Each structure stands twice: as C-alpha cells, then as structure tokens.
C-alpha cells in the first residue's frame with residue numbers, strides 16, 4: 001500500500017465514524033426553512049473547505065516532522081562525535097553510530113553496559129572524578145582520558161552534563177566523546193620538539209626587543225650566572241645594545257664572550273616580524289685553547305730560530321772570556337784577592353751561559369724520547385717538595401709567615417714517560433712561582449688523578465692570582481712581573497711539557513690564587529732502574545801526557561790561543577789554526593792524534609773537517625767544541641762521528657780530562 005492508498009483508507013474510516021455520530025436529532029432538518037437549509041449547506045461547505053485546509057496543514061506538519069526526524073537522525077547518529085545517554089549509575093541507555101564505531105561494538109551489545117568498562121584501568125580515577133564534578137557543578141564538564149577499542153587504547157575528550165529528576169537525583173548523563181588521539185600524538189611530537197633546545201648542550205636564549213630574557217635553556221646557566229641575570233630580567237650591557245642593533249639591522253651578529261673558565265661564540269639572530277632575538281651560543285673553549293697553544297708553539301719556534309743564532313755567537317764570546325779567565329787564574333795561583341775577582345767574573349759568565357741554555361729549553365718543543373724513563377709523578381712531586389722546602393721555609397721563618405702544603409688529593413696514578421731532571425725543573429718552577437705569589441703565606445696544594453689515559457697534576461696556590469693579560473703572556477719568554485725575575489721559568493716549563501707530549505693549562509683569578517694543570521700521557525711500562533748520571537770528575541789526574549799532537553781549529557782566535565796555551569802547558573804538542581781551509585791543508589801535511597774542532601765556521605765548517613778526517617787512512621781522534629745550543633744532547637757524538645762533544649763555554653779542566661781519557665785509551 002502506497003502513501004495515497006493509506007490516506008484514502010484513513011479518510012473513509014473517518015467518514016464511517018462521523019456518520020455513526022450523526023444522529024437524526026443532531027440537526028432537526030424537518031423544522032428548517034429552505035433559507036435555513038441553504039445557509040446550513042453553505043456553512044457545511046465552508047467547514048468542509050476548512051477541514052480540507054486543516055488536513056493539508058496536518059500533512060505539511062507531518063512532512064516537516066519527518067524531515068526533522070531525519071535531521072535528528074543525521075545529527076545524532078551520524079555525528080562525528082560519540083553521543084552516549086547514560087543512566088544515573090553510568091550504564092549506557094543510548095549510543096549513536098559514532099559511539100559504537102569508536103568502541104568497536106554493535107549498538108545492542110553496548111546497551112546496559114557501564115561506560116567505565118571501556119575506559120583504561122589507569123584512567124578509571126579520572127572518569128570517576130569527572131562524574132562527581134559533573135554531578136556537583138550541574139554544568140558541562142570536560143576531561144581527557146584513554147578508552148579502549150578492544151585492546152587498543154585511544155585518547156578521548158569526554159564531556160558530560162547531568163540531568164536531575166524532580167527529587168534532585170541524577171537520572172541521566174548526556175556524554176559526548178571525541179577521539180583526540182591524533183591531537184595528542186601531535187602534542188607529544190611538539191613536546192619532544194620543545195625539549196630540543198633544552199637538550200642542546202650549547203646555550204640558547206630568546207630575548208625580547210626590550211632586552212628581557214624570555215627563555216634560556218639549561219646550558220645557558222653559565223652565561224646567566226656570569227651576567228648575574230635570570231629569566232624575565234633585562235640583559236646587561238653591552239649585550240643589550242647588540243640585541244637592539246641586531247633587530248635594527250635585521251642581520252645576525254656573532255661575538256665572543258668570555259665566561260670564565262669557558263669561552264663562547266654568541267650569535268644574535270633577529271627573528272623577523274616577531275620582535276625578538278635568539279642567541280645561539282657555541283662553547284669554543286677547546287678551540288681557543290688550541291689556538292693559544294698553536295700560537296705559543298709558533299712563537300717559540302720563531303724564537304728558536306733566532307736564539308739558535310744568538311746563542312751560538314753568545315756562547316763563543318762566553319767561551320773566550322771563560323777560557324781567558326781560567327788561564328789567568330792558573331797563571332795567578334796564590335793571589336787570592338785577584339782570584340776572587342776572577343771567580344766573580346766567571347760566575348757572571350756561568351749565569352750568561354745558563355740563560356742561553358734556558359733559551360734552548362723553551363725553544364725546543366720536539367719530543368726527545370731518547371732520554372725518557374718511566375716515572376712515578378707522585379714520587380717526583382714529593383721529592384721536589386722536599387727539595388724546595390728548606391728554601392721557602394727559611395724565607396717563611398724570616399718573614400714570620402706560614403706556608404702549608406696540601407697533598408690530600410694526590411690519588412694513585414699510572415706512571416708517565418719522561419726526563420726526571422726536566423720534570424723536576426717543571427715542578428720547581430711552578431712551586432717557586434706559587435711561593436712568590438704568596439708573600440703573606442698561604443696554601444700550596446697538589447693533586448693527581450687519571451682521566452682518559454692521561455695523568456693530570458694540579459698545582460694550586462692561594463696567592464695573588466693573575467689578570468687576563470698576565471695569563472695570556474705567562475708562557476712568553478722574558479715575560480715577568482717581578483723585579484728580580486728572568487721571565488724564563490714558565491716558557492721553560494711550556495717547552496718541557498710539550499717535549500713530553502703533554503699540556504699545561506692555567507686558571508687564575510686576581511686576588512684568589514692560581515691553578516696550573518699538567519696533563520701527561522700515562523704509560524703502563526714498569527719503572528726503569530735510574531741511570532747514573534756521570535758527574536764530571538773534578539780531580540783531574542795531573543799525569544803529563546807523552547807528546548800527543550793536537551790540532552785546534554776555531555775561528556775565535558782568542559779562544560783558540562787560550563786553548564793552545566793551556567794544552568801546551570799540559571805537555572801536548574799543539575797547533576792552532578783559526579780557519580777550516582788552513583786546517584784541511586795542515587791535516588794533509590801533518591799527522592795529529594786529536595783534532596779539536598769548532599762546528600760553526602765560515603767557508604769550511606767543522607762538519608767538513610769531520611768528513612775529511614773520517615776518510616783519512618790514519619784517522620786522528622775528533623773532539624767537537626761548539627757554541628750551538630746543547631749540541632751534545634742534540635747530536636750525540638757517535639752520530640757526528642766525533643769522539644766527544646763539548647759545549648761552549650766549558651771548564652778547561654773538564655776538557656783536559658776528556659782529552660786525557662781519550663788519548664790514553
């Protein structure tokens with residue numbers, strides 16, 4: 001049956017019911033005049049039309065009702081959010097399609113089930129509290145929690161409103177549930193991203209256009225401490241001005257900032273349109289340190305070239321003076337007053353020679369492992385403290401001050417490879433400087449530890465400390481702030497530490513003291529048995545040699561003459577030539593038992609003479625006397641094909657001993 005058939009059927013049923021009700025006495029038709037009948041018929045027609053119109057209206061309303069039903073269905077069932085009607089106890093009375101698909105269940109299987117059954121156990125409390133707050137407030141309340149579709153959890157935003165009955169009891173809850181898993185996932189992602197600057201090991205800050213610190217990550221704490229600022233405070237000058245300039249120019253600007261003990265490169269990047277500046281910092285302490293070291297090594301290298309030349313000349317001059325004086329002293333035996341004057345002159349010559357030797361120590365930075373033994377640095381520190389103690393103790397007693405030594409942090413460490421004499425020199429210099437820095441007394445602390453295959457030694461004092469300027473010049477030769485200082489101590493220390501493949505670092509604050517850190521590579525090698533250093537035997541045998549023939553070759557005539565005189569007096573048959581060319585001619589003509597030869601001579605050098613001698617059928621012995629810095633250490637005699645090497649200036653007696661030993665063999 002279609003819609004029209006239904007309508008017809010309904011109309012005929014209505015007519016039957018109406019005819020039943022139409023009783024003859026309802027309208028007494030027989031009593032009516034014709035005019036009245038006409039009027040009645042007209043009325044009835046009007047009624048009929050009215051009824052038809054009403055029926056029409058009814059049909060329209062019905063159609064509207066059906067349309068709004070459809071709309072309701074669309075709104076409720078097909079809504080993208082899950083609608084749940086719950087009873088006062090939270091059991092599901094009604095649920096729309098989105099709700100069923102959200103929970104992955106058929107509608108009928110959800111009815112009369114508690115909604116809490118679909119909420120994750122961990123979030124049950126959130127739901128429980130939500131219902132309480134909805135009941136108490138009487139308003140719509142939201143909460144976020146995790147629900148389950150089967151075993152799979154998903155995040156929802158759940159909003160409910162409570163409906164109360166006449167007694168004020170909750171009869172129903174209307175609950176809307178929206179799946180927010182995607183939003184939560186994005187939020188989590190954002191949160192991880194937001195952590196990025198926090199995890200950055202370098203400083204990151206955001207500064208408002210007024211200069212206020214809006215954000216600073218954890219790694220910025222150094223900078224904030226240095227600036228004495230916190231979040232929401234204004235940046236100090238000159239950084240404030242840089243922020244303004246960066247914003248004004250619209251371009252990034254990079255500066256270096258010292259943040260003791262660290263150095264940062266800070267880039268001020270304006271964020272266009274936003275009115276703030278981001279500061280990105282990079283810790284460049286290590287790079288700066290390496291640059292400094294490189295600069296120092298270069299400086300020393302350049303000085304090395306210079307000092308080698310100077311030292312050669314200087315040693316020659318000193319050797320001449322010293323040789324002459326030694327001869328004069330021999331000639332004036334018994335004249336004590338005069339001898340005393342000579343001794344004073346000789347002491348000055350020795351001081352001069354010592355300075356030249358020191359220059360060699362700092363300019364030579366190449367590792368020289370031939371002289372290395374295995375060393376227990378703790379032992380070395382203890383010995384050096386004992387060695388220097390008498391000196392500073394006397395000083396302290398005289399001045400009425402006290403020095404205390406703290407060795408508590410000397411942990412057991414691996415051994416290192418090195419030259420014990422040189423390492424002792426390092427420690428002595430550092431200790432002397434520390435003592436000098438504490439004119440009113442104080443504490444000198446030593447600590448040792450091991451880290452990353454290195455042995456680390458810290459030597460700290462509580463003295464006057466150093467300003468930045470002094471710290472950056474401290475390793476420069478001849479840099480001193482002391483009236484009596486040579487300024488060579490720390491440059492020697494630097495050279496020695498470098499030669500040991502190590503590093504030295506300084507940290508100091510004016511008025512607070514200084515800490516020097518020595519870093520040496522550790523070794524697992526066992527201790528060496530200490531080599532006995534051969535002290536020159538001062539008791540020279542006076543046994544006169546048979547007439548051995550000696551050729552002296554030196555372009556320093558005064559020194560050659562002095563040597564000639566000295567060795568002749570000792571009974572040798574001596575010839576002196578002041579140039580290499582003449583010496584070669586002599587060697588062709590005459591036989592010699594020993595050639596005493598200078599190295600650095602114009603035209604024909606000592607090397608040339610050595611080569612010539614080594615090709616001779618009957619080779620004389622060769623002794624090298626040189627003004628080159630530490631030639632004895634740098635070129636061992638064997639490599640030079642010489643029998644001995646002696647540095648200028650020298651003790652005549654020592655040279656005599658060498659010659660006697662050699663010629664007696």
Ligand SMILES: Nc1ncnc2c1ncn2[C@@H]1O[C@H](COP(=O)(O)OP(=O)(O)OP(=O)(O)O)[C@@H](O)[C@H]1O
Pocket residue numbers: 429433434437461463464465466470474479480481482484485486487488489490491513514
């Ligand atoms: N522990 C320290 N405390 C403060 N300043 C120091 C310290 N060590 C070194 N210095 C500074 O470094 C400078 C250079 O030191 P260095 O040892 O090279 O020479 P010096 O001590 O002045 O002279 P010398 O070593 O010949 O006595 C010193 O003059 C001093 O200003």
Ligand SMILES: [Mg+2]
Pocket residue numbers: 429432433485489490
């Ligand atoms: Mg010093």
